[in-house]
Amino acid sequence: MKRLLLPPVVWFASVGAMVILQRTWPVAAVPAEVRVLAWMAGGMLVLVGIAMAQWHAGLFKRIGTNINTFGEPGMLTTAGLFAYTRNPMYLGMLLALAGVALALGALSPWLLVLLFFVLAQWWYIPLEERKLAARFGQRYVDYCRDVRRWV
Numbered sequence: 001m002k003r004l005l006l007p008p009v010v011w012f013a014s015v016g017a018m019v020i021l022q023r024t025w026p027v028a029a030v031p032a033e034v035r036v037l038a039w040m041a042g043g044m045l046v047l048v049g050i051a052m053a054q055w056h057a058g059l060f061k062r063i064g065t066n067i068n069t070f071g072e073p074g075m076l077t078t079a080g081l082f083a084y085t086r087n088p089m090y091l092g093m094l095l096a097l098a099g100v101a102l103a104l105g106a107l108s109p110w111l112l113v114l115l116f117f118v119l120a121q122w123w124y125i126p127l128e129e130r131k132l133a134a135r136f137g138q139r140y141v142d143y144c145r146d147v148r149r150w151v
Contacts, residue, residue: 007069007089007120008093011097011116014097014112014115014116015100017112018100018101018104018112019104019109021108021111022104022105022108022109026105026108027106027107028106028108029105029107030105030106038103039103039105042100042101042102042104043099043103045098045099046095046099046100046103048095048096049091049093049096049098049099050092050096051092052081052088052089052092052095053089053093054092055081055088055092056080056081056082056089059077060077063079069124070127072131072135073131073132073135073136084151085148085149086125086143086144086147086149087149087150090120090125091150093116093120094113094116094117098110
């Protein structure tokens with residue numbers, strides 16, 4: 001069951017649900033004259049968000065630490081954007097979802113962006129933070145003091 005709840009799986013499911021919502025319940029659709037602009041801006045956000053998440057997933061692989069949300073942390077890293085945000089992968093996924101919502105051009109897909117944020121903020125991240133605090137103690141407490149959860 002935990003495999004189905006991994007953040008990337010939830011991210012892809014969210015994109016699918018966003019498309020379905022936009023097609024079946026397009027609340028406050030973007031006017032036709034700005035649709036192309038919304039699509040291009042959304043596409044840029046998707047690219048930036050995916051690049052951010054993938055860059056840090058690759059960093060985890062290079063340094064040999066666990067990326068699985070439900071697994072035990074291997075290393076505490078402050079490299080890359082971890083120097084500025086404790087959660088660059090979640091931030092990247094959230095930016096990419098926001099880009100999809102913007103590109104779809106309706107208000108209803110934003111419900112899934114909000115849902116992903118709620119899951120990350122109140123479930124995924126606290127779970128990971130508890131494990132990191134248990135594993136790294138004061139080092140992690142100091143890191144949390146110096147680096148914000150999001151930005």
